[in-house]
Amino acid sequence: xxxxEQTAAHIAAAGSADxxxxxxxxxxxxxxxxxxxxxETLAIHAGQDPDPTTGAVxxxxxxxxxxxxxxxxxxKGYEYSRSGNPTRTALExxxxxxxxxxxxxxxxxxxxxxxxxxxxxTSPGGHVVIPDDAYGGTYRLFAKVxxxxxxxxxxxxxxxxxxxxxxxxxxxxxxxxxxPTNPLLGIADIAGLASIAHDAGARLAVDNTFASPYLQQPLxxxxxxxxxxxxxxxxxxSDVVGGALISTDAVLGEELAYHQNAMGGVPGAFDxxxxxxxxxxxxxxxxxxxxxxxxVVELLLASPKVAQVLYPGLPDHPGHGVAAKQMSGFGGxxxxxxxxxxxxxxxxxxxxxxxxxxxSLGGVESLIEHPARMTHASxxxxxxxxxxxxxxxxxxxxxxGDLLADLERALGRLPA
Numbered sequence: 001x002x003x004x005e006q007t008a009a010h011i012a013a014a015g016s017a018d019x020x021x022x023x024x025x026x027x028x029x030x031x032x033x034x035x036x037x038x039x040e041t042l043a044i045h046a047g048q049d050p051d052p053t054t055g056a057v058x059x060x061x062x063x064x065x066x067x068x069x070x071x072x073x074x075x076k077g078y079e080y081s082r083s084g085n086p087t088r089t090a091l092e093x094x095x096x097x098x099x100x101x102x103x104x105x106x107x108x109x110x111x112x113x114x115x116x117x118x119x120x121x122t123s124p125g126g127h128v129v130i131p132d133d134a135y136g137g138t139y140r141l142f143a144k145v146x147x148x149x150x151x152x153x154x155x156x157x158x159x160x161x162x163x164x165x166x167x168x169x170x171x172x173x174x175x176x177x178x179x180p181t182n183p184l185l186g187i188a189d190i191a192g193l194a195s196i197a198h199d200a201g202a203r204l205a206v207d208n209t210f211a212s213p214y215l216q217q218p219l220x221x222x223x224x225x226x227x228x229x230x231x232x233x234x235x236x237x238s239d240v241v242g243g244a245l246i247s248t249d250a251v252l253g254e255e256l257a258y259h260q261n262a263m264g265g266v267p268g269a270f271d272x273x274x275x276x277x278x279x280x281x282x283x284x285x286x287x288x289x290x291x292x293x294x295x296v297v298e299l300l301l302a303s304p305k306v307a308q309v310l311y312p313g314l315p316d317h318p319g320h321g322v323a324a325k326q327m328s329g330f331g332g333x334x335x336x337x338x339x340x341x342x343x344x345x346x347x348x349x350x351x352x353x354x355x356x357x358x359x360s361l362g363g364v365e366s367l368i369e370h371p372a373r374m375t376h377a378s379x380x381x382x383x384x385x386x387x388x389x390x391x392x393x394x395x396x397x398x399x400x401g402d403l404l405a406d407l408e409r410a411l412g413r414l415p416a
Contacts, residue, residue, distance in 0.1 A: 032097050039098065039214060040283040047093025048276070059090045061273045083261050087269040091276045092244075095234075098213040098279065099226050101246035103253025105260050106272055110209065110229025111137055112265030113243030115145075117225060118174070120259045121203055121252075124150030127172045131158050132383060135182040135207070136376035139384050155383050158188035159319055161196065168200045177223075178207040179216075180323070183335050183371040183392040185310045187319025190326055194222025203252075209233070209362070214286045215329045219248050225256075232362030233332075236278040236285055242267050285364065288397040289332025292366075295400045296393065296407065300336050305344065305411045307389070310335040333361060334393045335371075342388035344414050345370055349391060351410035354402050361394035366403055368393055 032046040048059050062085055067078040078084050088106050096104030107113040118141070122128060130142060132155040142153045156167045158177055168175070175197045179188040190206055197204040205225045206218035212233040218226050228234060230242035247253045260266060267275075293311070300309045312323035313330030323330060338344035348368070349357055355368040359375050369375060372388045379385050395403065 042097045043094065043282055044280050046097035047090040059087055059273065059276060061269045062086045063269050081269070082264050082266055085266075085269050085272070087276070088267060088272040091267075091272040091279075094276060094279055095213075095228070095230075095244050096246055098282075099208070099246040100217055100219050101226065101248050101253075102250055103245075103247050103257065105245045105253075105256055106230070106267050106275070107243035107245070107260070108265045108267050108271070109241050110227070110231060110243035111141060113227055113229075113245050114138060114141060116256060116259050116263055116265060117205060117227065117245055118146060118151070119263070120255050121205075122146070122151045122173050125171060126151045127169050128153045128174045128176055129158075129164060129167045129172060130155050130176045131178050131181055131186070131188070132156055133181045133184045133186055133386070134176070134178060134379075134384060136371075136378040136384075138176070138178075138207070139382070140378040143382070157186075158193065159186055159322075161189065161192045164193060165196050168196065168202065172200060172202050174202055175204050176207075177204060177218075178210070179326075180210045180312055180319075180331060180333065182210060182333075183376060183386060183390060185210075185312055185317075185333060185335055187312050187317070187323045189322045190216075190218050190221040190223055194224075197224075198222070210331055210333055211327055212282060212286055212331075212362075214283050215290075215331060216327045219246070221326060224249055224252060230275045230278075231360060233286065233289075234279050234282060234362075235275045236282065236363060237274075238360065238363035238365065240271050240274040240278070242271055242275050285397055286329065286332070289395060290329040292397065292400050292403060293330070293332045293334050293393075293395040296334055296395050296403060299404050299407060300334070303411050304416075305339055305414045306336050307339040308337040310337075332395045334395055336391055336393075337387060337389045338391065338414070340389075340414055342372075345389050345391050346373075347414060348407075348410045351413050352406050353409075354398060354406035355393065355410075361392075363394070364397050366394060366396035366398060 050057050065081050069075045091106050092104040130153050154167045156163050177188050194204045203224040206223040207227045208218055209229045209232050225247040228244040230244050297311045300306045311334050312319055349370050352368050355366045358367050369392050371386045371392050376386045
């Protein structure tokens with residue numbers, strides 16, 4: 001494998017460049033961030049000027065591994081596509097604009113983004129505070145990978161700020177937050193967690209995948225870095241796997257960019273293009289996801305077969321007040337527990353037709369799953385084990401009446 005050794009500063013610059021610029025310093029990120037533009041305008045235009053060569057309105061897929069140099073060390077801002085690719089740069093610029101960050105970095109998956117962040121801000125002997133209902137893949141990364149590297153973790157209910165404060169140690173370098181959480185839809189106070197982290201000399205990372213930047217802006221609330229699985233709402237069409245990190249801290253952004261290049265978990269040009277295409281419609285899709293989810297919640301609340309509905313939009317949800325303060329909508333994810341236990345949960349999962357039985361979330365199609373046996377099987381037997389009677393819905397953008405009828409039929413199959 002042959003490629004030049006890049007400096008951190010050079011690689012960090014690649015994360016905020018105009019894909020059509022001669023050099024990375026001529027950024028569209030600055031131009032769009034400096035104006036008073038709405039979210040949907042940024043999603044469609046940030047980092048996405050028409051192609052200067054052909055006039056193409058849509059960012060081209062630069063399917064190349066290397067770039068011509070006019071002489072040694074002289075090039076047009078790109079040398080090797082692990083270090084930077086114009087399609088990926090367009091995506092990274094757009095993501096930074098949507099989250100209000102300075103540096104946006106794209107990765108091959110959400111876990112690749114998490115791994116880059118954790119190996120950048122932790123070291124052997126270090127410690128991280130994590131949610132006590134974290135995503136199963138994130139928990140596996142901490143428990144099965146980072147622990148072997150010498151980084152310990154403490155699961156805690158992030159909604160309890162006193163408990164979080166008590167869990168922080170002198171060697172804690174990071175508080176890891178998901179809000180809403182996966183799959184129990186717990187809510188954490190981002191500003192409160194940021195205060196605790198910064199008082200301890202640590203950083204706050206917020207996984208914003210469930211809310212998306214359309215509904216929640218963690219950086220504006222004090223977070224140091226935002227994490228995304230772009231596979232989910234940002235991509236939005238269940239046809240790509242990706243991840244992202246966005247930060248307002250220039251120094252941290254440069255360190256993350258260095259590790260992105262050094263570790264190499266980057267997306268290809270086509271995957272970057274797919275996420276960028278999906279991001280254009282994020283706003284209008286999220287509006288429909290939220291509206292459909294609210295209708296689904298009403299149906300579930302009325303069913304005697306349902307023991308509990310977990311949704312931050314409900315007034316009796318313990319995190320409702322915080323969610324209403326820091327989110328502009330309550331999202332498209334709904335979880336519920338069945339009165340008939342695990343057998344009833346499995347029956348509902350196998351009985352729907354419009355809701356597709358499958359893992360993942362955030363696509364235009366509605367999905368249903370059994371977390372204990374599917375996405376969260378890796379936490380079985382741990383403090384993070386999820387209830388066996390739990391069903392998780394990713395409510396899509398189909399006709400609401402069809403979704404309600406589908407769930408009603410599935411619940412009707414259960415014994416009275």
